Amino acid sequence: SRFSELFNPRRVKLTSKLLTYNAKMLPTLIKTRIFPQAKKWTLSANTGKVLKYKRMHLGMYKDEDGKVYFVKAICPHMKCGLRFNPIDKTYDCKCHGSRFKYTGKKIDGPAKYDLEQIDQSMLID
Numbered sequence: 001s002r003f004s005e006l007f008n009p010r011r012v013k014l015t016s017k018l019l020t021y022n023a024k025m026l027p028t029l030i031k032t033r034i035f036p037q038a039k040k041w042t043l044s045a046n047t048g049k050v051l052k053y054k055r056m057h058l059g060m061y062k063d064e065d066g067k068v069y070f071v072k073a074i075c076p077h078m079k080c081g082l083r084f085n086p087i088d089k090t091y092d093c094k095c096h097g098s099r100f101k102y103t104g105k106k107i108d109g110p111a112k113y114d115l116e117q118i119d120q121s122m123l124i125d
Helices: 013-034
Strands: 047-053 056-062 068-072 082-085 090-093 099-101 106-108
Touching: 047 082, 056 082
Parallel strands: none
Antiparallel strands: 047 056, 056 068, 082 090, 090 099, 099 106
């Protein structure tokens, strides 16, 4: 069969490509999970950011009416940290390319679920 090599469990090419890809993605995974991107809670209208709050990566966006949206800024696909894209006003996963609206709704990518929304009352100390 012409697909026999594809289903061969001893194939080396896929394994080496997988290892190379994962090695390249490791710094991104570490950077997005360990280092917060912002520390201030203040936002201008139509802006967003990702910050760390009580060991949680939190996405924060303020719309033009002043409503603030909070989401868990971890991709539901493989748990990579997200970054806020100010041009498209989306949260983007640098690991595998999933994209989410500032409300947390999935736009595209390998993620199958929306981002978890965080109730603002949960953030008050």
